[in-house]
Amino acid sequence: xxxxxxxxxxxYVYVRSICGADIGTWVLVxxxxxxxxxxxDFYQNFDSLPTGVGNLPDCWSKAGTSANVYTTTGGAxxxxxxxxxxxxxxxxxxxxxxxxxxxxxxxxxHRLRLKAxxxxxxxxxxxxxxxxxxxxxxxVSLQTFNLPSTAASSAQEFTYIPDAxxxxxxxxxxxxPSGSATTIYIDDVKWEFNSPCVDPTQLTANQIxxxxxxxxxxxxxxETVWEVQYGLTNFQLGTGTIVQNVTTNTNVVNxxxxxxxxxxxxxxICIGDDxxxxxxxxxxxxxxxxxK
Numbered sequence: 001x002x003x004x005x006x007x008x009x010x011x012y013v014y015v016r017s018i019c020g021a022d023i024g025t026w027v028l029v030x031x032x033x034x035x036x037x038x039x040x041d042f043y044q045n046f047d048s049l050p051t052g053v054g055n056l057p058d059c060w061s062k063a064g065t066s067a068n069v070y071t072t073t074g075g076a077x078x079x080x081x082x083x084x085x086x087x088x089x090x091x092x093x094x095x096x097x098x099x100x101x102x103x104x105x106x107x108x109x110h111r112l113r114l115k116a117x118x119x120x121x122x123x124x125x126x127x128x129x130x131x132x133x134x135x136x137x138x139x140v141s142l143q144t145f146n147l148p149s150t151a152a153s154s155a156q157e158f159t160y161i162p163d164a165x166x167x168x169x170x171x172x173x174x175x176x177p178s179g180s181a182t183t184i185y186i187d188d189v190k191w192e193f194n195s196p197c198v199d200p201t202q203l204t205a206n207q208i209x210x211x212x213x214x215x216x217x218x219x220x221x222x223e224t225v226w227e228v229q230y231g232l233t234n235f236q237l238g239t240g241t242i243v244q245n246v247t248t249n250t251n252v253v254n255x256x257x258x259x260x261x262x263x264x265x266x267x268x269i270c271i272g273d274d275x276x277x278x279x280x281x282x283x284x285x286x287x288x289x290x291x292k
Contacts, residue, residue, distance in 0.1 A: 007037040008058055038103035038170055041110065041237050043265070043278055044189045046071045046083040048233050057234075059100035063136050064175070066093040072185075076152040079115050079187030080280055084152075088183045089176050096136060097174040102191060105129075105172070108164040111194040112172060113277070117155040118147040119183040126177060127160050129169045139175060147184065155187065161194055192277035197270035200226065200249070203282035210258035210287045215266070216250045220276060223268035227275065228253065233261040237278060240265075259288045 005011065012031045017024035036059035044057055055071045056062065062069035068088035075081040089095045104110055116125055125145045131138040142162055148154040172191070176182050198220025207214040215228065228251050231240030240263075243251060256262065262285075265278040 038101045045080045061098045063096040064094035066095040085186040099172045101170045105165040111161040113190040115155045115157045115188045116186045118149045121149045197276035199276040200266045200279045205284045212254045214252045225269040230264040
């Protein structure tokens with residue numbers, strides 16, 4: 001057995017023979033990718049990712065008979081451009097989008113939020129899970145969203161607050177009910193703490209240098225304390241650098257790497273340490289070092 005591998009990482013396996021002093025050449029015999037670790041929350045807007053058939057964010061996967069579950073372009077407000085998730089079935093195919101593994105589906109503390117619309121009227125999107133991840137026939141529906149149509153500008157935000165799910169279930173699944181041709185676009189998918197505290201909006205960044213940036217945001221309500229989290233573009237929430245107990249709606253972040261893309265998130269901390277959900281990610285690209 002090989003141990004101490006990194007999660008969600010591709011590995012290649014080479015083998016060579018050793019016959020005393022006679023050592024053979026390395027031969028590639030296979031490859032594999034380690035599984036993703038379970039996380040407690042996430043935000044996925046599908047931006048800054050490869051698009052087209054076969055492309056999904058890290059730790060997302062698809063199932064069913066349709067190949068048409070992938071990241072695509074064309075995102076627009078009220079979603080976050082430029083990218084979004086594309087799901088399509090014919091009258092005889094099925095499609096499932098499987099979200100990253102979660103550590104707290106049994107805690108009844110979090111909620112799912114997403115924005116979606118269909119390209120034709122009277123279509124629905126189901127949220128549920130597989131009792132057997134290897135068998136799509138075991139899908140259990142938890143919530144049905146009645147979708148608006150027909151343009152990106154008509155997309156609505158939907159919220160599902162689940163009760164504790166059965167032990168062993170660690171992934172939520174989105175699917176289109178089978179039986180008729182349907183195209184659905186999905187954006188800004190969040191698994192977040194179910195809080196009445198309102199998340200900040202309208203993030204900005206000023207005074208960007210090769211190692212720092214001054215962040216700003218608009219209060220969601222009457223909050224007076226915030227938490228900033230940042231990391232390299234598309235990092236997983238919970239794994240970034242966290243700045244706690246920020247008491248003004250501006251914050252200077254130092255120690256950044258020059259000429260590097262970062263994502264920043266901000267969330268409000270309300271009375272009783274009750275946090276809001278995180279803002280949408282905000283992109284910052286640090287400046288290059290001065291040439292000597």
